[in-house]
Amino acid sequence: MRWSKALIPTLKESPSDAEVVSHKLMVRSGMIRKVAPGIYNYLPLCFRVIEKIKDIIREEMNKAGAQELLMPILSPAELWQETGRWDIYGKELMKVEDRHKKHYALGPTHEEVITDIARKELKSYRQLPACFYQIQTKFRDEIRPRFGVMRGREFIMKDAYSFHRTEEDLDSYYKVMFKTYSDIFRRCGLKFRAVLADSGAIGGDVTHEFMVLASSGESLVLSCPDDKCGYAATSDTAESVIPCPDEKHRLSGSFAEKHTPGRKTVEEVSDFLKIKPFNLIKTLIYKTSKKPVAVLIRGDRELNTAKLKKFLRDGFVELAEDALVQKITGTDVGFAGPRGLKENIKIFADFSVKDMGPAVMGANRKDTHFLNALSGKDYQVDKFIDVSIAAAGDKCAKCGMPLDGFRGIEVGQIFKLGKKYSNSLKAGYIEENGRENTGWMGCYGIGVTRIIAAAIEQNNDDKGIIWPLQISPYHVVLMGLNMKDSGTVEVCEKLYGELTDGGVEVLFDDRDLRAGFKFKDADLIGIPIKMIVSEANLKSGSIEIQDRMTAKSEIFSLERAVSVIKERTVLSNTD
C-alpha cells in the first residue's frame, strides 16, 4: 500500500474525550473514529488488524475441530422468552420492533439461536460432539460505554458453542478450548492469564476468563503467589479468608445505645466514636425478586452482588432505594441494623462479621447506633455466607497465602453451560439405545475488537503503538526520506515491488514530506520494522533497517536488505 493513497488520518493531538492510552492511540493513529457513544468506524488500518486477529482465531478454532457458520444478528423475542433471558438480560439487550410490531433482539450472544439449530438439526448421538462458531458484530446496550472499543455497544466477537453427550465429554472439550484460547492469545502477542470467574447472565457453573495484564484494566484479579497453589480468580468470584482484626483493636464493654447525631457513613461513625471501620457492621437492604433481605458486612469491606445473587439463586438482586430502606428500618438511610427491623426479613451476614467480636451497628432509629453488639446475643443472623469482595492481602482460600491483586482486560471467556439451554429450549437427541436425551453444552467467546485495545495497552510508548508482528496492520514501513531525489524513488520502487512480490506486507511512505514527519507518523501507527532509504546511505549502496521497539538501527547492503526483511517477517503458527 502506498501511504499517499491510504486513508490513515493521523492526529498530533489526542481527542478530548479519550481517557486510556489505547483509545487515544487508536484515534491518533487513524484506526477508529467515533460515530456515537460506544459505536465506532473501523478505518482501513484497524480493519487490517481485525482481519489478522480473525485469521488467527479461525486457524486455531478449525484446528480444534470447530465449524464456522453465521447466525443472524436479529433474533425473535420468542426465542429469548423461551429461556427467560428476554427479561433477565434486561436493559443490556438491544431490542427493536418491526412494522408488524414484532419484537427482536440484536444479538449480544447466541445461545438461544444456536440451541434452536441444535434442537432442529442435531438429532442423533452420531452427530455429537459438535462445535460451531461465528465471528460477528454483537450488540450490548452498556450503561456506560467507555475507553473506546474496550467497552463498546457494538463490537466484533467470536462466539462458539459446543454440544456433548456427556459431562465428561464437555469437560475434555473445555480443556481443548482452554488450550485453543491460550494459543490464540499467545499468537496475538499478548501477555495474559486465565482466571476463575463469575458466569453472570450467560449461566453455567465453571468458567474461566482470559485476562490481558494491564493497569488500565477494568477487572481486578486476585491470585495466589504460590505457584503450586495457582489459585487466581476475578474479584467477583474470588473466595478468600478475611483476616480478623488484632485483639488490641477489638472493642470491649457491654451492649449499649449511643447518640450519633448525623453520623451515617462508616467513616463518619468510626471517626465520631474513635474506632476503626472494621469495628462496624454495615447493614445493607437488598431488593430481590421476592422479599427484600438484609445483609451484614464488616465496615471495611465491600459487598459482592454477584456472590449474593448466586447464594440467593436470584438474578434480580439490587440495592434498595431510600424509600424502601425507610419502610424496613423505620428511619433514614445510615442507621440500619439487624436488631429491631420493622419488617420480618431474612438477615444474612458475611463471614467477615462472624468473628469480629463486639461491634457497632445501626439501631434503626435516627441518630442512634448500638455499641458492643454480639451476634446470637444482641442480634440474630439467619446464616453466615461469603458475600464480600476479595481484596489483595486476604488469605488464599485454598492455601492460606496472602493474595496478590492485579488489573486485567478480559479478552475471552469460556463456560461450561451444562444443560441450562438444552433443557429450557428442549434440545434433545436420540441416544444409541433409542431413547431421547438432552445434551451438555459449552460456550466460548472472544472479544476481537477488545483484543486490539488490549494489545495497544500492553505495547506502546510515548511515541505511539508498537504492534506485535503477528497482528500488525503492516509488517514493514518503507520510507523514502526525500521523494524529490530520483535515486531514492527508484530504489524505493524496486524494494516495494520485490518485498510485496515476496509476500511481505509493506506500507510504502511515498509522500513528499519531510523526514521528521514521516518518522513521527511511522512510530505513531506502530509498524514494527522501518526500512529507511536515504540519499546518504545510497551513496554507499546501503539502506537502514530500524526496529520500532528498540529504535536500534542496522545498515545492510541493498542486495541483502530484502532477504533480511523476509527472514524477519516470517511467521509460523507457533509464533
Added chain:
RNA sequence: CGGGGCGUAGCGCAGUUUGGUUAGCGCGCCUGCCUUGGGAGCAGGAGGUCCCCAGUUCGAAUCUGGGCGCCCCGACCA
C-alpha cells in the same frame, strides 16, 4: 439513575464573569516558494446555524427559561 464537567472551523482550545464594529488562536486542509534524518520556515487562501428553541435588549457566543447532546466518577455489567 445519582454527582461533576463540557458544547465556538475537521481536531485541540481562547473569548462568556462585566452584552457592543467584520468571532479569534494553534494544528490540519488548499496554492506558491523554500526545506528533506525526528511533526521546519515564509507568503497567500478556503473553512463557522458560536448545540437547539424561546425570551430580554437598540444590540446576544455572552443574560434568562426550556430542551438536546457529549465526557468523567459512581451505581450496574460482559
